[in-house]
Amino acid sequence: MDKTLEETLRILKECILRDGGIFDLGWCEEFLYLYPFYKHFDNENRVLKAGFLIGFWGLLCEWEDGSGFPFYTGVEEFGCHHFDKYAKAFIRVKSKIKEELPNIYFVIIESLKLLDERDGFENDLPNLSSSLFNNIREELFNDVMEKPNDVYEKALNEAEIFLEKSSN
Numbered sequence: 001m002d003k004t005l006e007e008t009l010r011i012l013k014e015c016i017l018r019d020g021g022i023f024d025l026g027w028c029e030e031f032l033y034l035y036p037f038y039k040h041f042d043n044e045n046r047v048l049k050a051g052f053l054i055g056f057w058g059l060l061c062e063w064e065d066g067s068g069f070p071f072y073t074g075v076e077e078f079g080c081h082h083f084d085k086y087a088k089a090f091i092r093v094k095s096k097i098k099e100e101l102p103n104i105y106f107v108i109i110e111s112l113k114l115l116d117e118r119d120g121f122e123n124d125l126p127n128l129s130s131s132l133f134n135n136i137r138e139e140l141f142n143d144v145m146e147k148p149n150d151v152y153e154k155a156l157n158e159a160e161i162f163l164e165k166s167s168n
Helices: 003-018 047-065 083-092 095-098 102-118 130-140 151-159
Strands: none
Touching: 003 047, 047 083, 047 095, 047 102, 047 151, 083 095, 083 130, 095 102, 102 130, 102 151
């Protein structure tokens, strides 16, 4: 595995573990978090692929919980992620992701659906064409899936991120 990729993934995992599985990272503030994770959605190394898909999920969670908006809208004066590139890369390899990493696939689709239902993609990302959003809806939202038990923990586990169980 490429040293830079390995280091990026290690730091991402450490931050997620430090925060107990919460993705409250400076997604647009630091070089590490501006990394284009989507470039590795089709990587042959399963651990690398899973880790960078978790990065995409983290970006979606940031948007979802309202603590920030990590995607470029056309008016930023700082670096941001490009939602269109993430969405296109995810759609391109969705079948393989669903087969190899079903829990990560589920949480990403779940987040996308929630964001679209709540905010409407077009309202938050006016710089992107409606054809992209229609494609997301057609390619990803028609897949009926039952929510697995402990899906969030299982998704992290697929990326080899294991949260410590609290003993109450």
